């Protein structure tokens with residue numbers, strides 16, 4: 080029976096193959112088991128590993144069954160205790176016999192673990208595991224198992240309520256923590272919250288706090304939104320005089336409703352009369368447009384949001400009458416999603432501690448190693464918990480580094496195209512550009528590509544410097560960074576490069592800041608800017624305008640951005656065409 084050995088081999092990445100978990104399984108040519116079955120076993124067992132690590136350790140299984148590796152023990156215990164079909168092997172198979180001998184003890188430990196986690200039934204425990212909020216307890220030697228938890232971020236929707244009202248109703252009786260750390264380590268039932276110091280109306284709750292069925296959530300008074308995802312609307316800092324605003328890639332609508340809330344607060348307090356500013360929320364995908372529409376209505380944002388159902392932002396005509404009053408744009412385009420927490424790009428595996436097998440003498444260990452190697456599982460080089468198995472987001476299901484780079488190149492070309500399209504709106508004065516990606520190519524690479532594009536030069540677009548940003552984000556310490564391997568040369572001055580990077584804002588996942596991996600930068604221009612010369616525009620095959628980055632010569636003078644940078648995505652291998 081190869082299933083468990085093959086799954087163990089995949090989980091420990093015995094072949095040291097690059098790429099995502101999915102691609103490593105589905106592209107493995109010599110796999111005897113069905114790839115879908117291996118994938119399901121590996122992902123499910125990983126998901127349950129926070130619970131099973133404890134169960135296996137406490138049952139003493141690894142002490143008694145020296146031929147079992149921690150990975151095999153995890154996989155077998157998963158199927159024995161949790162899979163409908165049980166262990167997928169003939170009754171007399173050695174692995175099945177081995178694990179079944181310990182069924183009673185393993186079961187008893189699972190019951191104890193479930194009760195300790197406050198779950199009355201296995202179904203409740205399953206829900207907890209599926210929500211990714213399993214608390215990892217201590218290892219047998221008493222050292223705490225490491226696990227960086229992610230707080231539950233809740234944005235108070237000021238379109239329908241206020242922070243004060245929510246603190247005295249939904250969160251009545253909650254204590255205010257003086258930092259994020261106590262909230263992150265608190266249990267789901269702890270009445271502890273943290274008022275975020277950077278984003279107004281944002282609170283952090285313990286990771287397992289469950290408000291999905293609360294009246295406030297169902298009525299759209301509170302919205303679950305990661306802190307980092309609140310940065311773009313806040314950074315755009317819309318004002319009533321901005322008139323119309325575009326959210327170019329809007330579904331499911333978290334940033335749209337945030338934008339709507341900020342705009343409403345400011346319009347309501349300063350402009351009781353006059354033309355009401357509007358937010359045009361574009362969404363290309365028809366199905367996602369429906370979700371967007373629903374979210375906008377639940378949040379009460381339909382007062383100032385016009386959903387552009389199944390409409391491609393790139394097809395908008397910046398010079399049209401409808402777009403005449405657009406002064407601000409929020410761009411949050413599709414990206415690799417590599418910064419998202421809890422997606423299958425971040426499979427975490429907690430392995431039972433193998434220390435209990437250390438008493439084995441070296442001779443017998445060697446012979447066991449040989450046997451395992453023969454059976455297809457090299458002695459695991461895996462550390463004890465937690466083991467991070469890197470897995471790319473679905474959009475970037477890369478088999479190897481080259482495929483990933485190609486995908487990033489395609490994504491960043493699209494992102495740059497979108498950003499330079501936004502720069503064409505004749506009356507636009509500010510733009511935010513954001514991604515939930517951690518890759519330079521999609522982030523700083525696109526920013527530099529846009530800043531040095533002909534349209535940015537023509538219209539005078541520049542980065543919004545850190546000292547001009549809204550207070551909360553000015554205080555945010557993680558800024559942009561340069562990747563020597565990815566960023567092409569051509570920067571005119573190091574000073575300008577440093578200024579642009581300082582204007583870029585980054586968030587990293589897995590830190591004590593409790594955010595997902597994220598990137599945002601804002602661009603501004605002055606209304607008085609005098610165009611230097613028209614941007615070079617070419618038509619693509621469909622007759623659409625296409626930005627043609629062409630580089631500039633050394634003596635090119637651009638106000639405040641004296642640089643020559645090539646966008647990593649769009650310019651590699653392109654010969655400069657545009658001479659000044």
Ligand SMILES: C[S@@+](CC[C@H](N)C(=O)[O-])C[C@H]1O[C@@H](n2cnc3c(N)ncnc32)[C@H](O)[C@@H]1O
Nearest residue numbers: 328329330331332333334362363391392411413
């Ligand atoms: C990262 S998601 C946006 C998330 C959203 N801003 C939020 O905060 O909830 C990107 C969205 O942009 C849409 N999209 C991609 N290209 C687009 C285009 N050219 N025009 C309009 N929407 C587009 C995708 O379908 C997807 O729904």
